[in-house]
Amino acid sequence: MTAEQSEWRIEFYRTQRGESPVMTYLNELPADDRAKAVKFMHLLLEFGTGLGMPHARPLTGHKPLWELRPMPHRILYFAHTGRVFVMLHAFVKKRGKTPSREIRVAEQRMQEFLGRVE
Numbered sequence: 421m422t423a424e425q426s427e428w429r430i431e432f433y434r435t436q437r438g439e440s441p442v443m444t445y446l447n448e449l450p451a452d453d454r455a456k457a458v459k460f461m462h463l464l465l466e467f468g469t470g471l472g473m474p475h476a477r478p479l480t481g482h483k484p485l486w487e488l489r490p491m492p493h494r495i496l497y498f499a500h501t502g503r504v505f506v507m508l509h510a511f512v513k514k515r516g517k518t519p520s521r522e523i524r525v526a527e528q529r530m531q532e533f534l535g536r537v538e
Contacts, residue, residue, distance in 0.1 A: 433508045439529040445510040496526035
């Protein structure tokens with residue numbers, strides 16, 4: 421891994437009470453699913469915004485949100501200044517299109533995160 425690639429880091433969105441919904445979600449997964457999700461996050465760190473399908477893709481019409489795709493799970497995130505990926509929301513995807521309610525949760529968390537940071 422080059423120095424440029426290793427500069428990315430992952431941060432987990434936290435509620436006002438300090439809880440991380442994504443970490444809670446991941447910790448409740450079966451070991452195999454959790455390991456797959458962690459592997460995808462390592463790929464994200466390694467390849468940064470260059471990581472593409474089938475591992476990650478931007479959410480069309482919801483810039484700057486992306487989805488990490490460790491089947492059947494999804495982790496919605498965005499790239500923040502300082503080369504940080506912020507993990508916002510995780511869920512099981514059951515149908516073809518990402519449900520709008522899941523996207524709304526991620527968007528609300530992103531706005532809350534940005535409001536605290538700025």
